[in-house]
Amino acid sequence: MDNLFKGIHNINLDSKGRLGIPVTYRDHITGLLKGSMVITIDTEEKCLLLYPSGIWAKIQSKINELPSFNKNARRIQRLLVGHAEDIDVDSSGRILISKPLREYASLVKKIILIGQGDKFEIWDQNLWNQNVDKWRDEVTSNDDAEALSDISI
Secondary structure: OOOOEOOEEEEEOOOOOEEEOOHHHHHHHHHHOOOEEEEEEOOOOOOEEEEEHHHHHHHHHHHHOOOOOOHHHHHHHHHHHHHOEEEEOOOOOEEEOOHHHHHHOOOOOEEEEEEOEOOEEEEEHHHHHHHHHHHHHOOOOHHHHHHOOOOOO
16 A cells, blocks of 8 residues: 555544544545445454554454464454454545444543554544653563564664
């Protein structure tokens, strides 16, 4: 995908649970992707993941190939695929987030939409701010540092 999602966007959720996709990505999503997206929960954090349908199809295929007798694989299958919902971007550039997903991520009004390359993460603003502070204070372990050593910033 040429247009990778990046940046942090402060967005308000409307009373019906709709979130406006930033204009920067709207044409790409409605044109190239035909407005077709998939939303699911993050299994490690209290946020949601928003994927273009084509990217999600590849991920779901890999998830489905995991051995069902493996406890972690079953957990991922149940949580990621089990919570996944197909959603379309409407003519106003909004997506409707279902009540169960909004409740999972504690989404009420002020939302953070953060680009993560081939997907967006959707966070409650307060929860995002708490995590950012925590992440800034964390020390990178030697194992993590070694895994990142090939990346120059």
